[in-house]
Amino acid sequence: MEQEGNKNRNRRRRTNEQLDRDVLSELEKLVAIHGFGNVTLNALTKASGIEANVFYRRYGTMDELYDRLVRQYELWINNTINIASLHLLGPKKFFSETLKILFRDLAENKVMQKLLLYELEVVNDTTKRTGAMRDVMNMNLIAFYEHLFEPAKINIKSVTATLVGGIFYLILHKECAKLCTIDFGTPEGEKAFSEGIDFLTDAIFDKLEAYKRNKEAVRCMLSDGISESKICKYLSITRNDLKILAQNPEKK
Numbered sequence: 001m002e003q004e005g006n007k008n009r010n011r012r013r014r015t016n017e018q019l020d021r022d023v024l025s026e027l028e029k030l031v032a033i034h035g036f037g038n039v040t041l042n043a044l045t046k047a048s049g050i051e052a053n054v055f056y057r058r059y060g061t062m063d064e065l066y067d068r069l070v071r072q073y074e075l076w077i078n079n080t081i082n083i084a085s086l087h088l089l090g091p092k093k094f095f096s097e098t099l100k101i102l103f104r105d106l107a108e109n110k111v112m113q114k115l116l117l118y119e120l121e122v123v124n125d126t127t128k129r130t131g132a133m134r135d136v137m138n139m140n141l142i143a144f145y146e147h148l149f150e151p152a153k154i155n156i157k158s159v160t161a162t163l164v165g166g167i168f169y170l171i172l173h174k175e176c177a178k179l180c181t182i183d184f185g186t187p188e189g190e191k192a193f194s195e196g197i198d199f200l201t202d203a204i205f206d207k208l209e210a211y212k213r214n215k216e217a218v219r220c221m222l223s224d225g226i227s228e229s230k231i232c233k234y235l236s237i238t239r240n241d242l243k244i245l246a247q248n249p250e251k252k
Helices: 003-012 017-034 040-046 053-057 062-071 074-081 082-090 090-110 108-121 125-136 137-151 158-174 187-223 227-234 239-245
Strands: none
Touching: 017 040, 017 053, 017 062, 017 108, 040 053, 040 062, 053 062, 053 239, 062 125, 062 158, 074 090, 082 090, 090 108, 090 137, 090 158, 090 187, 108 125, 108 158, 137 158, 137 187, 187 227, 187 239, 227 239
16 A cells, blocks of 8 residues: 555656656557557556546547547658668669668558558548548659659659559458568568569569660660651651650650
């Protein structure tokens, strides 16, 4: 009883900043286990050592407190991606490594997994905001790759969205069952994922390189006076493809 009394006195001495930190920390732990929307007020107040009336006076509702916790994760994808390494690795290596890092980081981040599930289950101001925020955090990076792939008519935004969405599903589904007999919750599963990303990255960038080679070939053949019909035949391209390849870099 004396120890309990000391504990309560210590809790009463917490500053507002300490109280906020303790409550959000305990909520984070409970969310990692039970998920957003599934933590009871009783469980939270008991874990954080506050009374219900203090909670209501300071935090309002559980939804409002969820919103405060979610805000700490709105920069998750931005913090995960090290854009400074783009110039060190180059566009191709950076593309594949970033997807692998997203996979690994999400696999280790239980609260972020619960947040993604929360967004799928509940549509409210919090989930709409955090989903939209995550989408715009790396617009400059997306713009860089769009500019890189635009001449080859590759919709890299669509490709990237498909791959990132696939990562989310693989991580969220791994506790349920294997996918194509692969357990993505194991080191072997992560290795298989990495191999798949490397293959797809090669395919995407090979198409870009093929475009550059064909463009140079068209330039050389036209300067040598080879007819357009023969160029199309030699390169197995259409007249419209030839028209695009023959454009100067400045032209759209």
